[in-house]
Amino acid sequence: MxxxxxxxxxxxxxxxxxxxxxxxxxxxxxxxxxxxxxxxxxxxxxxxxxxxxxxxxxxxxxxxxxxxxxxxxxxxxxxxxxxxxxxxxxxxxxxxxxxxxxxxxxxxxxxxxxxxxxxxxxxxxxxxxxxxxxxxxxxxxxxxxxxxxxxxxxxxxxxxxxxxxxxxxxxxxxxxxxxxxxxxxxRARNAVERVIRGLLLVAALIAILTTLGIVLSMLFESISFFRQYPIADFFFGTNWAPNFRGNSDLGILPLLWGTLYISFIALAVAVPVGLFAAIYLSEYASRRLRSVAKPLIEVLAGIPTIVYGLFALLVVGPALRDYFAQPLGIGNSSSSVMTAGLVMGIMLIPFVSSLSDDIISAVPQTMRDGSLGLGATRSETIRQVVVPAALPGIVGAILLAASRAIGETMIVVLGAGAAARLDLNPFEAMTTVTVKIVSQLTGDTNFASPETLVAFALGLTLFVITLVLNVVALAIVRRYREQYE
Known part of the structure; x- marks a missing residue:
């Protein structure tokens, strides 16, 4: 059956x-x-x-x-x-x-x-x-x-x-x-509640054990990789040139540079736009406008990343190449760090905006009333009272958006290309750690070779980076909640 x-x-x-x-x-x-x-x-x-x-x-x-x-x-x-x-x-x-x-x-x-x-x-x-x-x-x-x-x-x-x-x-x-x-x-109620409590415990254990299994699988495969490839050459090498026939250069620095460079541009777009939108919606917008504008901004979070990638490939990339890079003589490719960074920044706007809006709205109204009662204007109250009071939560929202940017793949594949290089020119093609993880595990590969096992070392490195960012963000948000709840 x-x-x-x-x-x-x-x-x-x-x-x-x-x-x-x-x-x-x-x-x-x-x-x-x-x-x-x-x-x-x-x-x-x-x-x-x-x-x-x-x-x-x-x-x-x-x-x-x-x-x-x-x-x-x-x-x-x-x-x-x-x-x-x-x-x-x-x-x-x-x-x-x-x-x-x-x-x-x-x-x-x-x-x-x-x-x-x-x-x-x-x-x-x-x-x-x-x-x-x-x-x-x-x-x-x-x-x-x-x-x-x-x-x-x-x-x-x-x-x-x-x-x-x-x-x-x-x-x-x-x-x-x-x-x-x-x-x-x-005592049926007692029995049912015990069962439900047990199911909730099992669900929590499944989540914890799944995370533990992911970490251990990456850790063991990474250990196998470092037995075949020097750990110093991996973390400090400046050349990424995998060759499945041997003699590969597997330095992670070009990939980390591309990851951080693209993430920095994305945050440079998302943080100001998202934060200013949150301030306007929470402090200036009417209730009717807020009820319409906030859902429209959050629609950006529901768009699949492949759509963003196609938008970067077909619209943003050619526009930057034709109107900026080629006239200035600093690039000829539509795939660039700037292309991926701008589109990724648009994708991250609702993350920063929604979280910051909720955090700013949670600041006690008495703090605003006290500032206004002392003669401060609304803009002065926002700048000197509301934003500093909400700053821990805002920083947490920014760090969560940063971890999201670091783990993005599809936008980078279609918008930034696959070239691993150390370069300051934002109109040149570069790549990130996540893209190379996909490329090293695609096709008919030998899972005993360092060229394939390096994907697990890359994944473990990226996991540690995003874990640190998430822990810092959660710690800041928790501190904020303890202060205002």
Whole structure:
């Protein structure tokens, strides 16, 4: 049974649990809700949770473990003679899985009976049928690979059947047990709240463990890279020239320079525009204008970065080249640091504007009233009272925008090019760390070579930089909140 059907059945069982749990609870109290320890909704929720949580947990574990076990079983079945020169068993598993899917298609369409699909003597006919449905391997399939595909299909079908029975059985058992325990004295609210608290704890742990897994994966791969490439040459090298045939120069300084240069230009655009917009919206604009202008500014945050990249490639880049770079004799390319920086700055305006607006609006009104009462004008109050009071939060917003700029990729790819160089000319093409991470991991690469492993070292370096910026920003914002809440 497909997983989606299992989920729909579980959802139906949960709904039935809510309805029946409520009815049984009210029936046990003689129809008087005040006689119940917990409200009827809690009794219904307890039945639904008892059916859902164990079954969903079993389903998740099964979906994770079954492919691993099947792959191990089928991989061990493939003889050494079937492995091509220069290939591995893992690569053959892709062919095996495609063949298994093809066999399943043949069975479902009626071209091959289930018995024929499992019959090892029907190899030639099966190969012909696979070719007829357009499977790329066709008649070149060796008997060993076809046998492995049959085994893979049979094990997958048996595993799916067992999974369906086990998951629905656990759900039914939890449903029946919880429903049988419903009565007017049961502390259903306490049980439901404990379960919800546990789910929230699990969600927090998943987030923490995911972050930890990302960091550890980058760390281990970076250690493998530094075993093959000198760490000093990586952090202090001024040349970036990867060569998958060997003798690569993998200095990070040109990439860091491009990253910081583009981010600086982006912040030079976003911070003044965003901050002044926030001051106007919070201090000068009418409520009606604010209700219209603020959502319009925040629309910029919802535009995909690929759209910004195309805007940089087709509009901003050619305009800067034709009207500034070429007339001044300082550049001939539409891909430049200035192009990417300007467009990225436009993208960051709502980050700075919205956060700064909320922070400025949170400054106590008594501070404004006190300044105005002493004879200060509105502009003097904003300049000397409101902005200094909101400065910690504004700095936090700027640092968060900076971390967003450092991690941007698509705008840089389309707007700034891919040249790694140390140059002060903003109308020259440069690149960033994120772009090179993508380029080093694109294509048919050897994950044991330093030219590929360097992507993890680049990612770890970028992670540390953005982590420091985020920690500083959160610390400043927290200090601000403690002061004014």
């Amino acid at each position: 497909p997983v989606i059907w299992i989920l729909l059945i579980l959802a139906g069982l949960a709904i039935a649990g809510v309805v029946l749990g409520r009815r049984r609870a009210l029936a046990s109290a003689g129809g008087d809700p005040t006689a119940l320890h917990s409200r009827p909704n809690y009794h219904g929720a307890s039945v639904a949770l008892a059916a859902l949580i164990p079954s969903l947990l079993l389903l998740a574990v099964w979906l994770f473990v079954q492919p691993v076990l099947i792959d191990a079983r089928v991989t061990g079945q493939i003889p050494e003679s079937a492995v091509p020169d220069g290939g591995t068993r893992d690569l053959l598993m892709g062919d095996v899985e495609r063949l298994a899917d093809g066999l399943e298609i043949l069975v479902r369409t009626g071209r091959v009976s289930p018995r024929e699909a499992a019959d090892l003597s029907a190899g030639d006919d099966i190969r012909g049928q696979l070719g007829a449905i357009g499977l790329a391997l066709g008649s070149d399939v060796s008997p060993a690979i076809l046998d492995a595909a049959r085994t893979f299909r049979n094990l997958s079908r048996r595993g799916a059947l067992l999974m369906t029975v086990a998951v629905l059985g656990v759900a039914a058992a939890g449903f029946g047990l919880s429903l049988s325990r419903v009565n007017k004295d049961r």
